[in-house]
Amino acid sequence: xxxxxxxxxxxxxxxxxxxxxxxxxxxxxxxxxxxxxxxxxxxxxxxxxxxxxxxxxxxxxxxxxxxxxxxxxxxxxxxxxxxxxxxxxxxxxxxxxxxxxxxxxxxxxxxxxxxxxxxxxxxxxxxxxxxxxxxxxxxxxxxxxxxxxxxxxxxxxxxxxxxxxxxxxxxxxxxxxxxxxxxxxxxxxxxxxxxxxxxxxxxxxxxxxxxxxxxxxxxxxxxxxxxxxxxxxxxxxxxxxxxxxxxxxxxxxxxxxxxxxxxxxxxxxxxxxxxxxxxxxxxxxxxxxxxxxxxxxxxxxxxxxxxxxxxxxxxxxxxxxxxxxxxxxxxxxxxxxxxxxxxxxxxxxxxxxxxxxxxxxxxxxxxxxxx
Numbered sequence: 001x002x003x004x005x006x007x008x009x010x011x012x013x014x015x016x017x018x019x020x021x022x023x024x025x026x027x028x029x030x031x032x033x034x035x036x037x038x039x040x041x042x043x044x045x046x047x048x049x050x051x052x053x054x055x056x057x058x059x060x061x062x063x064x065x066x067x068x069x070x071x072x073x074x075x076x077x078x079x080x081x082x083x084x085x086x087x088x089x090x091x092x093x094x095x096x097x098x099x100x101x102x103x104x105x106x107x108x109x110x111x112x113x114x115x116x117x118x119x120x121x122x123x124x125x126x127x128x129x130x131x132x133x134x135x136x137x138x139x140x141x142x143x144x145x146x147x148x149x150x151x152x153x154x155x156x157x158x159x160x161x162x163x164x165x166x167x168x169x170x171x172x173x174x175x176x177x178x179x180x181x182x183x184x185x186x187x188x189x190x191x192x193x194x195x196x197x198x199x200x201x202x203x204x205x206x207x208x209x210x211x212x213x214x215x216x217x218x219x220x221x222x223x224x225x226x227x228x229x230x231x232x233x234x235x236x237x238x239x240x241x242x243x244x245x246x247x248x249x250x251x252x253x254x255x256x257x258x259x260x261x262x263x264x265x266x267x268x269x270x271x272x273x274x275x276x277x278x279x280x281x282x283x284x285x286x287x288x289x290x291x292x293x294x295x296x297x298x299x300x301x302x303x304x305x306x307x308x309x310x311x312x313x314x315x316x317x318x319x320x321x322x323x324x325x326x327x328x329x330x331x332x333x334x335x336x337x338x339x340x341x342x343x344x345x346x347x348x349x350x351x352x353x354x355x356x357x358x359x360x361x362x363x364x365x366x367x368x369x370x371x
Contacts, residue, residue, distance in 0.1 A: 022310040023059055023068065023279075025293045030303025033075065037099065037138045040077040048158060049084035049128075051077040052141075055305060064146035067307050068279035070331050071258070074141040078102065078131035086126050089156040091143045092255035093121035094243075096283065096327055098303075099138035102131040106213040116218035116285060118243050118262075118327070120255050122211035126160040140283060140305070142329045144257040209247050214254075216243045225264050225325075237362035238271060239264050240328070250355065253333030265289065265324035271316040276343040276354075278332040280309035282317075287324030291317045314347065 040051040055073045056065045066072040078084070095104070101114040106127035111119045121127055131137040148154035187198045221241065228239035240263040243254045254260040265287065273292070282291075288301040291308050293315040300306055308328075309315045335341035336355035344351035345360040352359055 020312055022294065022313050023057055023307065025291070025296070025298050025310065026057055026067065026307045027298060027300060028055055028305040030301065033098075033303060033305065036075055037077055037136060040075070041079055041136055045079075045082065047085075048087070049078070049082060050087075051079075057307060060146075063149035063152070066146035067281055067305075068146075068310070068331070070144060070147040070334070071279060071281060071329065072141075072143045072145045073281060073305065073329075074143070076129070076139045076141050078129060078137040080131055080134050080136070083130040084128050085158065086128050086160055086162070087156070087158060088124050088126040088160040089145070089154065090124050091145045091148055091154065092123045092257055094142040094254055094258055094260050094329060095119050095121065096140045096142075096260075097137070098140055098283070098285070100131065100135040101133050102129065102137045104129050104213075109213050111213060111215045113215070114218070116325075118216040118218075118221075118254075118260055120214050120243075120245060122213060122255075124155075125211075125213070126157075126162060127213075140327075142258060142260070142281070144255075144331070144334070147257075147334075211247055212245075214243075214245055221262055225262060228264055229266050231364065233266075233269065235362065235364060236272060237364060239266075239269075248333055251333035251336040255333070256337070257331055257334045258329050259332050261328045261330075263324070263326050263328060265317070265319035265326070267319055267321050267323065270318040273314050273316040273347055274343075274345050275312055275314045275347075276309070276330075276332070277311050277341055278309075278330045278335050279307070279311045280315075280328055280330045282306050282308040283327045285325050285327070287319055287322040289317060289319040289324055291315060312342070 036053055040053060043051060053075045054065050055067045055075065057067050060066050095118070097113050097115050097117050099115065103110055103112045104119065104127060106121055107125045113119060129137070129139070145154055185199055187196060187202055189195070190197050225239075225241055231237075231239060240261040242252065242259050242261045244252065245254050248254075248256055252259055283305045284300050284302055286302050288299070290297050290299045291306065292298075293309065294313050298306070308317070332341060339353065339356055341354045342351050343354045343359070
């Protein structure tokens with residue numbers, strides 16, 4: 001094996017400012033998605049049960065195919081009576097059912113879902129999907145796999161141990177008390193500036209936070225979402241609720257990488273232009289409208305999937321004559337944790353580093369917030 005030799009790349013005096021290279025907005029129409037659902041359903045049943053296609057942006061390349069540089073959306077289909085084999089990987093997922101129903105077994109939990117339901121999959125937790133209905137089951141699966149593949153660390157297990165076996169192994173390991181595994185010094189403050197030192201024993205055994213599989217049934221979400229119409233046309237915010245997973249804490253996520261929101265847009269509502277370093281992907285499942293991205297207008301309708309906001313691209317959305325419902329997935333939680341979420345809510349005002357600086361407010365009053 002030939003030993004590789006590294007090189008120095010001299011950057012002396014070079015400007016660190018570079019122009020943004022936006023991935024252009026892309027729309028997969030309802031007609032195209034429906035046709036792909038039927039194509040997948042017509043294929044012979046695969047051994048692992050996974051009938052799946054990736055929504056790939058034209059500029060996306062391996063490793064890490066995706067609709068945005070760090071976000072993969074897959075179309076997954078099961079015929080009546082089919083199920084996938086048990087699977088796990090170190091990516092986290094958000095699932096959204098766009099046709100039919102069924103259930104998912106994940107983390108020892110049975111999630112029964114129907115159309116427009118949202119649920120998450122924790123990392124490295126075995127799961128399977130089942131279609132116990134008489135209709136085709138079609139799901140959109142959002143994952144951070146492109147980022148993991150670019151880092152060359154995506155780990156997938158097609159034959160994982162069942163949850164009970166994993167818990168038994170962990171219990172046996174945790175029951176062992178070995179004094180050699182504990183540092184006698186612990187973690188301690190080094191100086192008055194707030195710098196600390198941590199020993200290896202704590203480094204490789206951080207405090208764990210339970211990551212649960214959570215389920216947001218559409219019928220329950222819609223009941224609360226529809227109340228936001230009362231905010232009126234003068235409201236400057238967006239009428240939405242985020243499917244919040246408490247384990248993500250201050251990063252406001254559905255998973256540690258993504259948030260998922262469902263928005264209601266009453267007829268003829270126009271958002272004000274804004275931008276953020278997180279990328280946004282919208283699936284519209286009712287109504288029609290337009291998105292203006294970097295000055296270009298893109299029209300969409302129910303059943304379309306769109307990369308609607310490439311990172312830091314100026315954009316806004318507007319509804320036409322009907323009520324719009326849409327699922328939006330962004331990689332905002334990941335950016336908050338990396339301290340890279342720059343957000344400009346009003347283009348006339350300065351941007352803010354959300355999660356590290358004070359963010360933005362809306363004109364929603366205390367009375368309307370209580371309704």
